[in-house]
Structure formats: structure tokens, C-alpha cells
Amino acid sequence: MSTQIRIGIVGYxxxxxxxxxxxxxxxxxxxxxxxxxxxxxxxxxxxxxTQVFPMSALDTDRDDIDVLILCGGSRSDLPEQSPAQAAxxxxxxxxxxxxxxxxxxxxxxxxxxxxxxxxxxxTGWDPGLFSLNRVFGEAILAEGSTYxxxxxxxxxxxxxxxxxxxxxxxxxxxxxxxxxxxERIRAGATPELSTRERHTRECYVVLAExxxxxxxxxxxxxxxxxxxxxxxxxxxxxxxxxxxxxxxxPHGGFVIRSGTTSDxxxxxxxxxxxxxxxxxxxASVLVAYARAAARMNRAGDVGAKTVYDVAPxxxxxxxxxxxxxxxL
Amino acid sequence: MSTQIRIGIVGYxxxxxxxxxxxxxxxxxxxxxxxxxxxxxxxxxxxxxTQVFPMSALDTDRDDIDVLILCGGSRSDLPEQSPAQAAxxxxxxxxxxxxxxxxxxxxxxxxxxxxxxxxxxxTGWDPGLFSLNRVFGEAILAEGSTYxxxxxxxxxxxxxxxxxxxxxxxxxxxxxxxxxxxERIRAGATPELSTRERHTRECYVVLAExxxxxxxxxxxxxxxxxxxxxxxxxxxxxxxxxxxxxxxxPHGGFVIRSGTTSDxxxxxxxxxxxxxxxxxxxASVLVAYARAAARMNRAGDVGAKTVYDVAPxxxxxxxxxxxxxxxL
Numbered sequence: 288m289s290t291q292i293r294i295g296i297v298g299y300x301x302x303x304x305x306x307x308x309x310x311x312x313x314x315x316x317x318x319x320x321x322x323x324x325x326x327x328x329x330x331x332x333x334x335x336x337t338q339v340f341p342m343s344a345l346d347t348d349r350d351d352i353d354v355l356i357l358c359g360g361s362r363s364d365l366p367e368q369s370p371a372q373a374a375x376x377x378x379x380x381x382x383x384x385x386x387x388x389x390x391x392x393x394x395x396x397x398x399x400x401x402x403x404x405x406x407x408x409x410t411g412w413d414p415g416l417f418s419l420n421r422v423f424g425e426a427i428l429a430e431g432s433t434y435x436x437x438x439x440x441x442x443x444x445x446x447x448x449x450x451x452x453x454x455x456x457x458x459x460x461x462x463x464x465x466x467x468x469x470e471r472i473r474a475g476a477t478p479e480l481s482t483r484e485r486h487t488r489e490c491y492v493v494l495a496e497x498x499x500x501x502x503x504x505x506x507x508x509x510x511x512x513x514x515x516x517x518x519x520x521x522x523x524x525x526x527x528x529x530x531x532x533x534x535x536x537p538h539g540g541f542v543i544r545s546g547t548t549s550d551x552x553x554x555x556x557x558x559x560x561x562x563x564x565x566x567x568x569x570a571s572v573l574v575a576y577a578r579a580a581a582r583m584n585r586a587g588d589v590g591a592k593t594v595y596d597v598a599p600x601x602x603x604x605x606x607x608x609x610x611x612x613x614x615l
Numbered sequence: 616m617s618t619q620i621r622i623g624i625v626g627y628x629x630x631x632x633x634x635x636x637x638x639x640x641x642x643x644x645x646x647x648x649x650x651x652x653x654x655x656x657x658x659x660x661x662x663x664x665t666q667v668f669p670m671s672a673l674d675t676d677r678d679d680i681d682v683l684i685l686c687g688g689s690r691s692d693l694p695e696q697s698p699a700q701a702a703x704x705x706x707x708x709x710x711x712x713x714x715x716x717x718x719x720x721x722x723x724x725x726x727x728x729x730x731x732x733x734x735x736x737x738t739g740w741d742p743g744l745f746s747l748n749r750v751f752g753e754a755i756l757a758e759g760s761t762y763x764x765x766x767x768x769x770x771x772x773x774x775x776x777x778x779x780x781x782x783x784x785x786x787x788x789x790x791x792x793x794x795x796x797x798e799r800i801r802a803g804a805t806p807e808l809s810t811r812e813r814h815t816r817e818c819y820v821v822l823a824e825x826x827x828x829x830x831x832x833x834x835x836x837x838x839x840x841x842x843x844x845x846x847x848x849x850x851x852x853x854x855x856x857x858x859x860x861x862x863x864x865p866h867g868g869f870v871i872r873s874g875t876t877s878d879x880x881x882x883x884x885x886x887x888x889x890x891x892x893x894x895x896x897x898a899s900v901l902v903a904y905a906r907a908a909a910r911m912n913r914a915g916d917v918g919a920k921t922v923y924d925v926a927p928x929x930x931x932x933x934x935x936x937x938x939x940x941x942x943l
Contacts, residue, residue, distance in 0.1 A: 308877050312757040388943050389936070414943040416751070416884075419927050421942050423744070426903040426930035427896075429640040473889065548895035549636050555889040556744075560882075561801065567876035568755075575754040593928075595938050599747050600923030602754035608717070610923050614749050615716050615742040 291317040292581045294574075295345070295352045295376070297368065299323050299330050301536070302381070303358035305570025307333050313574060315604045319352050348375045353584075354577040355379075358570075366391060373406040373591070374398040377584045379577045381411040381569060388414070388593075396591035405584040406591045410576045411569040412560060413437070417542050419594050420558040424544025428554055431546020432477040436464035436485060440538030440565065448513045449490055452506050454498030457526065459533045461489045464541060475553035477545050488519040491533055493526050538565035575602040619645040620909045622902075623673070623683045623704070625696065627651050627658050629864070630709070631686035633898025635661050641902060643932045647680050676703045681912075682905040683707075686898075694719060701726040701734040701919070705912045707905045709739040709897060716742070716921075724919035733912040734919045738904045739897040740888060741765070745870050747922050748886040752872025756882055759874020760805040764792035764813060768866030768893065776841045777818055780834050782826030785854065787861045789817045792869060803881035805873050816847040819861055821854050866893035903930040 294310055296303050299321050310318045311334065320338035323330050327339040345355070355372050357380040359365050365382045372378050373395050382391050388409055399406040409415070413435070421433055438461065445460040468484050478484075490507055494500060500523055508519045524532075539560040546554050562568045576594070579601035583592065600610050622638055624631045627649050638646045639662065648666035651658050655667040673683070683700050685708040687693055693710045700706050701723050710719050716737055727734040737743065741763070749761050766789065773788040796812050806812075818835055822828060828851055836847045852860075867888040874882050890896045904922070907929035911920065928938050 305876070309757075312876070385943060389940050392939055409943050416755075418943045422927055422931050422933075422938060426906075426932070427744075427899050429637075429899075475889075475891075548633070548640070548892060548899055552891045552895055553889075554891060554896050554899070557885075557887045557889075559885045559887075561803075561885075562882050563803075563880045564876060564882070567880055568882050571755050571757075571876055571882070578754070593935075593939055593943060595928030595931075595935065595942075596926050598924050598926050599750055600921075603750050603923075604754070605750075607921075607923065610750060611720055611921055612717050614923075615713060615737050615746045615921060 291315060292578055293317050293319050293351060293353045294577055295319045295355045296321045296358060297342070297345070297355050297372065298358040298364060299325075299332070299339075300358065301566035302570055302573075304333055305564070305567040306356050306358060306573060307337060308567060309571045309574040313578075313604065316574065316578070319349075322355075345372065345375070352376055353581045356573050356577055357381075358573075366394075369406065369408065370394040370398040373404050374402045375404070377405045377580045379407045379410060379573050379580055381415070381573060382409045383411065383414055385414065392591050392593070400590045403584075403589050405580045405589050407576045407580045407597065408591055408593060410594055411572050412562075413540070415569075415572055415594055416560070417540070417558070420542040420556075421544075422595060424542065424546075424556050428544050428546030428548070428556065430548075431544055431554075432472075434468075434472055434480070434485075434543045434545070435540065436469060436543075437540040438462040438464045438486065438538070440540070440562070441533075441536050442488075445488065445513055448510065449492065449507060452503060452510070454495050454503040454506070456493045456495040456498075457529055458490060458492040459529070460491075463487045463489060469541060469543070472543050472545050473555060473557065475545060475555060482516045483518060486517060488514055488517045490514075490519065490521045491524050491529060492521055493529050494523055535563060536565045538562050538568075578602060578604065619643060620906055621645050621647050621679060621681045622905055623647045623680045624649045624686060625670070625673070625683050625700065626686035626692060627653075627660070627667075628686065629894035630898055630901075632661055633892070633895040634684050634686060634901060635665060636895060637899045637902040641906075641932065644902065644906070647677075650683075673700065673703070680704055681909045684901050684905055685709075686901075694722075697734065697736065698722040698726040701732050702730045703732070705733045705908045707735045707738060707901050707908055709743070709901060710737045711739065711742055713742065720919050720921070728918045731912075731917050733908045733917050735904045735908045735925065736919055736921060738922055739900050740890075741868070743897075743900055743922055744888070745868070745886070748870040748884075749872075750923060752870065752874075752884050756872050756874030756876070756884065758876075759872055759882075760800075762796075762800055762808070762871045762873070763868065764797060764871075765868040766790040766792045766814060766866070768868070768890075769861075769864050770816075773816065773841055776838065777820065777835060780831060780838070782823050782831040782834070784821045784823040784826075785857055786818060786820040787857070788819075791815045791817060797869060797871070800871050800873050801883060801885065803873060803883060810844045811846060814845060816842055816845045818842075818847065818849045819852050819857060820849055821857050822851055863891060864893045866890050866896075906930060906932065
């Protein structure tokens with residue numbers, strides 16, 4: 288048995304590229320290849336040596352793969368791919384449709400138990416590391432309030448909504464956490480926050496030719512659900528500025544648990560991420576959980592798992608002895 | 616079988632009092648009593664209904680206790696008590712002598728395996744939650760640097776050293792994290808920091824009658840190992856100010872992992888604690904791990920464990936289904 292953990296990447300967008308890059312940073316892991324629905328020759332991987340296969344190459348139940356990392360989308364790819372692949376391989380996915388996670392878990396769990404595979408679903412940072420910190424916070428501080436703030440980060444869904452406004456030629460939207468609210472919570476307060484008090488939104492817009500800036504601005508800030516419930520700022524920029532200053536995919540956020548352990552004794556736990564690249568970071572989390580999935584499967588621990596079921600030491604390339612001696 | 620988790624507290628100082636208070640906040644837990652080496656009548660528990668027993672009351676291997684939380688010190692209490700009690704009960708301890716943790720683990724593991732008990736050692740916040748975050752950070756961001764800062768917090772060891780200086784009638788010492796260093800790391804830098812660049816120390820001193828302030832100050836700031844390697848500030852205060860302004864036991868700190876996932880792509884993970892009461896918070900962590908110990912023991916998972924071995928969901932009073940539906 289190889290001591291390396293052999294990984295296949297399924298789907299090759301920003302997340303798949305991030306997984307490829309992350310595997311190269313982990314000497315105990317080895318990339319078998321990328322599996323794609325596109326014509327393999329049309330895919331250009333980051334690494335010159337990376338092999339690209341058609342998705343059908345997974346149908347034969349290969350024994351050279353320990354874990355598949357599924358990098359498709361939650362809307363249509365993962366609901367189908369995760370149970371299908373878990374019937375043959377141990378998998379990790381980043382399924383993030385919060386309301387449907389129980390159904391997704393049940394479908395993947397049935398397939399994985401029948402096949403004796405291990406499937407870690409819904410990992411990444413939210414769901415994932417943020418979910419973990421919400422539970423740690425409430426388990427430790429039984430009395431208190433939990434707050435999740437996102438940003439500063441590029442929001443794909445809100446950027447799409449922005450680009451549908453008449454007069455908008457191109458644009459991006461950033462979600463920002465409310466700094467005054469965070470400061471209040473850090474100081475030990477446990478306020479009830481309205482939507483407007485949690486986040487603000489910042490839009491960078493390239494106007495279509497002949498469009499009226501004030502009309503476009505009003506259409507954006509008054510858009511129900513997407514922008515109206517927030518304090519939204521609109522900046523008009525050139526196509527050149529959009530291309531040069533807004534290419535990255537930064538994101539991040541905060542999970543804060545503010546509680547009391549006795550009268551007037553405030554205790555605050557804060558977890559935060561500041562990410563230059565959302566997909567590369569999410570990919571790094573998936574790779575660490577792929578290591579755990581491989582180990583759990585070798586230990587006979589099969590079925591669907593979430594971050595709540597995975598002992599943290601399994602994420603590390605170090606042994607339990609090394610962790611106890613060097614990290615406690 | 617009771618569905619409540621029934622807890623015994625061994626040792627009743629600040630930590631034991633904190634555990635008593637924390638159990639009252641967790642409806643799934645129930646306090647059997649405090650077990651002490653002192654005369655039970657001399658112990659005054661927080662709760663009027665709390666029963667106090669002599670330590671020898673544990674010798675009979677009672678079946679009304681699920682987990683003992685050991686609240687003694689790491690120097691002389693826990694090295695003896697943890698293996699001895701793990702031979703009869705599932706336990707949780709906060710053993711924090713980092714260099715000797717492997718030996719402590721081995722002694723407790725042997726006792727627990729022989730007895731079929733589950734023993735979570737070295738939990739709390741450091742070792743404990745900080746240890747977890749060091750491992751999460753390095754497992755996810757394989758390339759980068761990890762920083763631990765402590766404070767602002769009352770340091771017991773340094774306060775003791777301070778009080779041994781001739782001319783010091785009374786005093787306390789606070790450790791402060793270096794804000795400029797933290798800001799550099801938050802901005803994505805990965806500096807090599809000297810001891811002086813990591814923490815500063817702040818002393819509040821009541822002078823003995825007739826002592827010379829300048830001599831006392833110089834003796835403190837030049838004390839090798841304890842104060843000389845740091846920028847140390849000494850404030851002279853009255854006995855009254857010491858009593859009114861320095862009664863609390865605040866602490867906290869930061870674990871920061873600053874890494875890169877590709878050229879120039881910085882990713883920063885930060886975990887921080889701001890605690891009004893160090894012992895009450897540590898106690899709250901011990902209580903959450905006691906819940907996990909009880910569950911692991913019921914599932915047949917026996918032997919010594921550390922925070923790296925405990926699946927996070929086991930800390931929560933909620934079921935796995937509830938966590939998946941409500942917290943991912």
C-alpha cells in the first residue's frame with residue numbers, strides 16, 4: 288500500500304485549480320489527475336505534468352485513487368456527483384446549500400455505507416471551519432450569542448445581480464462586515480443586530496455607454512433583497528480599473544462567540560479569516576479533509592461525515608505522538 | 616441509565632469553583648459533588664446545595680459518577696491523581712507541563728485502557744483550544760508561520776517572581792501581546808520575532824515601607840529570564856488600588872497562522888480569546904470535554920485522549936442531526 292494519499296480532482300474551475308496547487312504543497316499527497324466533463328485536451332492545468340482524463344475514466348472503479356475531491360457546484364453538480372462517486376470512492380465535497388445539507392448527507396451516507404467508502408461533505412470555510420467555530424463557541428460558552436460576519440469579500444451572487452441592472456456593463460460587489468458592530472461585540476456586548484447593522488455592500492460598476500449614473504445607482508441600491516436591506520455604496524470605474532484592481536477573489540470573515548460564565552464575567556472567542564483567494568483557501572481545507580477521509584477509511588470508519596465528526600488530529604500529516612509532543 | 620452526565624469535581628480552588636459554576640449552565644450535566652483533601656466542612660462551595668466529600672469517598676468506585684473533572688495543579692497533583700483516578704473513572708484534566716505531556720499521556724493511557732475508562736488530558740485553552748488551532752492552521756496552510764501570543768493576562772508565575780523582589784510588599788504582573796507585531800502578521804507578513812518583539816510585561820507593585828522605588832524598579836526589570844528579556848513597565852500603586860483594581864484574573868491571547876497558497880497569495884487564520892476570568896473559561900472548556908469523554912466512553916472509545924482525538928461534535932449537547940441541520 289502506498290503511504291502517499293492519492294487524489295483525483297473532479298471538475299476543474301477555480302476550486303479545482305486551487306486543489307491542484309494545494310496538493311503540490313503537501314508532500315504526503317499525490318495527484319493522480321483531473322477528471323472533467325469537458326474535452327480533456329481543452330483543459331489547461333496549472334502543472335505541466337498534471338494528467339487530464341474524461342470523467343468516464345472514473346467509471347471503472349480504479350484502485351490508484353484514495354480520495355476524490357469534488358470541485359463542482361452545489362446547485363447541480365454535487366447533488367448528483369457526490370452520491371454517485373461515493374458509491375465507488377472516498378470523497379470530499381464543499382456542498383454549501385445550507386438548507387439541503389441533511390438531504391445531501393442522507394444520499395451520500397447511503398451510497399458510502401453500501402460501498403465502504405468515507406465521504407466528508409460540506410467542508411471548506413463556511414460551511415466548514417466557521418461551522419466548527421460556531422459549535423465550539425456554543426459548547427464552551429453555554430450562555431451567550433454567536434455572530435457570523437462575512438467579508439471583506441467578493442460575492443459571486445451579488446456581483447451577478449449587479450450585472451443584471453440596466454446600464455451596468457460590468458461590475459463586482461464586495462460584502463463588508465460592520466466594524467462598529469464587531470467592536471461592540473469584542474467589547475463584550477451581545478446586541479441583536481439588524482441586517483443593516485451586520486454588513487455593508489460596495490459595488491464597483493462600469494457604466495454602459497449612454498447610461499445615466501444616478502439612475503443606475505438608484506436601481507442598484509433599491510434592489511429588494513440584494514441591496515435594499517443594506518447600506519450600499521456604488522463606485523463608477525473604468526473598464527481598465529475593473530480589470531486591473533478587481534481581478535482577485537478575496538474573502539474572509541469572523542465567527543464571534545460572546546458569552547458570560549458568571550454575573551458580569553464576559554468571555555469572547557473570535558475566529559477570523561483574511562483570504563487573498565477564496566477558492567485557493569477553500570481548496571486547502573478540502574485537501575486537509577481528504578487526508579482525514581483517507582485515514583478514516585483505512586481505519587474502517589465509513590459513511591458520510593461532516594467537520595463535526597472528524598477528529599482534528601486526522602487533518603495533520605503528523606502522527607498523534609508528534610502532535611502531542613510538539614503542538615499541545 | 617441516566618441521560619444526564621454526572622460529574623465529580625476533584626480539588627476546589629479557582630478552577631474547581633469555575634467548573635461548579637459552568638455545570639450549572641449546562642442542563643444536560645449534573646454535579647454529584649466536590650471531592651477534596653481538605654476537611655469537607657472547611658470548603659465553601661458556590662452553590663448552597665453542592666455536596667462536599669472527602670477524597671477517600673472516591674475509593675469505592677462509585678457508579679453515580681460518569682466523569683471526574685480534575686482541578687488540581689500540574690506540578691504535583693495531576694501526575695499522581697490523573698492515572699490513579701483514570702483507573703476507576705473517566706476523567707478530564709488540564710495538565711499543562713508541555714514538556715512532560717507525552718509521559719503523562721502514557722501513564723494515564725495505561726490506567727484508562729486497563730480500566731476501560733476514557734481520559735481527556737491537557738485540555739483548557741493552552742494547552743487545549745490554542746493547541747487545536749495551531750494544528751488546524753498548519754494542516755490547512757502547509758506553507759506559512761504560526762504565532763502564539765498570550766495576554767493581556769495575569770501571569771501567576773511572573774507575579775510570584777515579582778513578589779520575591781526585596782522591597783515589594785505585594786504586586787501583580789500582566790503579560791501583553793505586542794500589538795505592532797500582531798498588526799504586521801495580520802497584514803500577511805511572516806516575521807521571525809525575538810522574545811522582546813512578542814510580549815511586553817506590566818507590573819503593578821505596592822512598595823514595602825522604606826523601600827526605594829528606583830532600586831525596586833531596576834531589580835525587577837533586570838531580573839534574568841523573567842523580566843530582562845522583555846520591555847517591562849513598573850507602576851507603583853497603593854494597597855487599596857491593588858485590592859480594588861487588580862482582583863480579576865483576565866487572560867487571553869492569539870494564535871495566528873499566516874501562510875501562502877500560491878505566489879503572493881496571503882491567507883491569514885486568526886483565533887483569539889479575550890477572557891474576563893481565566894479559571895472560569897478554562898473550567899468551561901473542561902466541562903465541554905467532560906461531555907465528550909462521557910460519550911466516547913459510552914461508545915467504547917477508551918484510553919487517554921487529547922483535543923486532537925476528540926471529534927468536535929461530541930462537545931455539543933446537540934445531536935449530530937441537529938448540528939448538521941442548524942450549524943453547518
